[in-house]
Amino acid sequence: MSEFKTSDEGLLQVSSLDAGYGDLQILSDVDMNVDDGEYVTIVGPNGAGKSTMMKSVFGLTAYMAGSIEFRGSEIHGKNPESIIHLGLSYVPQNENIFESLTVRENLEMGAYILDAVPDEQIQAVYDRFPILEDRSEQEAGTMSGGQRQMLAMGRALMLDPDLLMLDEPSAGLAPDLVDEMFDRIDRINDAGTAVLMVEQNAKEALSRCDRGYVLVNGENRYMDSGDTLLGDEQVRQDFLGG
Amino acid sequence: MGTSSATGRSRELLARPTVVLTLGGGVLLLLDLLAQLAQVDIWIIGGSLPFSQLANYLWTGLILGLIIGLAGVGLSLTYSILNFANFAHGDYLTIGAFSGWSVAYVIAGLGSLDIADLVLVTAAPSDVGASVASTPVAVLVGLFAAVVVTVLLGLAIDKAVYKPMRNSEGISLLIASIGVAFVLRYLAALLFGTGRLGVTAASQIPSTNVFGVTVSAHQLTILVVAVAVMVAVHLLLQMTTIGKAMRAMADNRDLARITGIPTERMITATWILGSGLAGAAGYMRVLTRGTVGFNDGYLLLLLIFAAVILGGIGSIYGAIAGGLLIGITSRVALVWVPGEFGRPIAFGLMILLLLFRPSGLFGGVETA
Structure with a gap:
């Protein structure tokens, strides 16, 4: 069991996932989970594999190893068209x-x-x-x-999905709209929908979520509550610009 | 901002010699046409063109344009949803023509003529006497048969050829479709021969004279059926869930998949629509042409492509507009050039228009 696995009752449970595009491996041994109603953020530098992680859940990447479970049943290898039937929805970045x-x-x-x-x-x-x-x-x-x-x-x-997956919802928005967007996501989560969000705007995202994952080079680097990550000297220096 | 950039663009266009030549040529042709209609000679322009002659060209061009447009809608749909240019599309028209008229002949001549001659469409047209007026049921059932056979053929070819290549590049699919085109063309030649077969006897088709324009019952049939089918396709794409889903898939395939739109079912629907329209177009072309040959669809394919490209590839409304423009141009060109040059003039128009609007008339509008 990896140190990044925190619950056995997760809504989404990704374990030891290897995935990429064609023969190119991007993610290696990634663990991640989201509980019912939870708000989880994935942050990390460009090219860390954040979007690849999201696409993998929907079967849009080349699966190599590991498992992706939703409500306890394996979903890797399912047709992307059938994933939405399970109760998760995905908003790609572009x-x-x-x-x-x-x-x-x-x-x-x-x-x-x-x-x-x-x-x-x-x-x-x-x-x-x-x-x-x-x-x-x-x-x-x-x-x-x-x-x-x-x-x-x-x-x-x-x-009305159980899990809403958002890839960079604040990308390309004017600064005054970014806060508004995060407020809207807060309200969606408050209404009971679990959120898994990739964000470039790491400080804001971590300050609002329940838990955050820091991905680097396709691997888990940190996982903790948003506030703890924000307060961590190493995380601040390496990923949040001090 | 919009207007100033538009003015800038026109100024830029006017600086190009091709554009100036085109505009100049266009103005000269228009003046010449007016002078010809007015029966006057001024310097190099003018002549004597009866108004009814021009009206006849416009009318036959419109009918040809409707056929091209109908076929173009199918080609455009398969292009935008399957991401490849189907070079076999013309031969789907041929199959529609032969299969539909074979059925129409059997119904029209059963009992009085040899069945083999009817099935192979080799019976004498005047003996069968097939026309909308004398054998309406046969002609109508023939149209349905043309659609059904072409749809079944389109689905079978998809299953056998294109489905195994679903994830291939567009260029591989295009080359495969050229192979399919040859197979279909020579299958038609094998069954029905390489000669041109007479189908309807012009003398047996009622026609009337409207302001000097000869309007036949068969042309009117094409007008009514083609317009009705185009409206039906429009309503299907705009009003029904499956039509909207087809447009969604043409717009953004990955997003359609994660939204739960079933790719294979949409592809099946696309082939049904695209092949059905091709079959109907091929069958109806014989209504005005009076004859059918194994090369007909293939020869028309270039005009269909021209229409689709002119309209903006992927847009069904563009395909209709492009079809009408290509059809009418190829006929009106006869004011200035002999018959066999109508087609090259239509292609010339396509090239010229693309210089002005590289993405076609409806390009970038993306209506699926």
Whole structure:
């Protein structure tokens, strides 16, 4: 058992994962877990494998070894199309909306696996992000960075997932929108949805999450509560710019 | 900002010699056309072009354009969802034409003519007397047969050839599709021969004269069916869940997958739509042409590609607009050039337009 494994009752439990692209290995022996309702952040330098970690959960990388369990059942090797049925949703960092579809159509696609379009769930997303209701018939590709990010999150929330995975939600946002975005994520988490988030904005992310992982060169380096990591002299110096 | 950059762009365009030549040539042709219609001769321009002649060119060009557009929609759909240019698409038209007319002949001539001659479409057109007016059921069932056979063929080819190559590069798929094209073309030649077969007798198709334009019942059929099918495809893509999911997949395949949209089911839907449209286009082309040959679809493929590229590859509305433009241009060009040069003029127009709009008329609009 690795020192980074903290719970046997996790929602998402990644153990000794090796993964990459083609023959190129990016992650080696990575452990990570998220409990029900928990807010977990992954930070680390560029090229540490943070996004690769997220993609691996959804079967979008080359799996090499280890295990990825969701609610106790193994999900590696499953078709990416079937992962969303298990109760986890993923917002990739780039190209995370259907640009040529309208805002409302994007949300409808978020609920594609349901038999009928859940109007009340669309309304719930509109209540959370009112700008999306105003823009519901607009082509998504014509929206600003912040609005796109809200749409991407709204799309991922359509099935009311147990775990929401966010890759760099603050990337490309104007500084005054970054705080707002983190507040929104806090509220999603407060409503009971577990969050696994990769963030470049490490200080802010660590100050808001329950626990954080520091990944370096595709390996676990630190794991602790967000506040402890923020207070750690070594972590501050190496990864948070002092 | 938008306007100033637009002015800057036009100024930049005007500095290019090709653009100036094109505009100059275009203006000259337009003046010449007007002078010809006015029956006057001024210097090098002018002549005597009856208005009805021009109207006839426009009308036949529109009908050809609808066929090209219909086929182009299918090609564009398979391109945007499967990420490769299907060079066998033209031969899907051929298969649709032969299979549909074979069925139409059997229904129209059963009992009175030799069954083998009917199945192989070798019976004399005037004996069978197939037309929308005299044998409407046969023609309609033939259309359905053309669609069904082409859809089944499209799905079978996907399963046998393209599915095992699903993760290959677009260029490998393109080359495979050229192989498929040859197989289909010579399969048609083997069954139906390499000669041109007469299908309908022009004298048996009712037609009427509208302001000097000859409008046949078969042209009207094409107009009605093609427009109805295009509207249906539009509604399917915009209003239904499967249509929206197809557009989503064309837009962003990875995101579609993690959203739970089943790739293989969307690909199947794409082949059904794309092949069905090709089959219908191939069958209907015979309605105006009156004959069918094993090379027909292949020869039309270049015009279909031109239409799709002109419209902006991947856009179905672009394919329709491009088809109409290519069809009408290739006919109106006959005002100035002999018949066999209509096609090169249409391609010339495509190249010129691409100089102005490299991504095509609807390029970047991405409507799937």
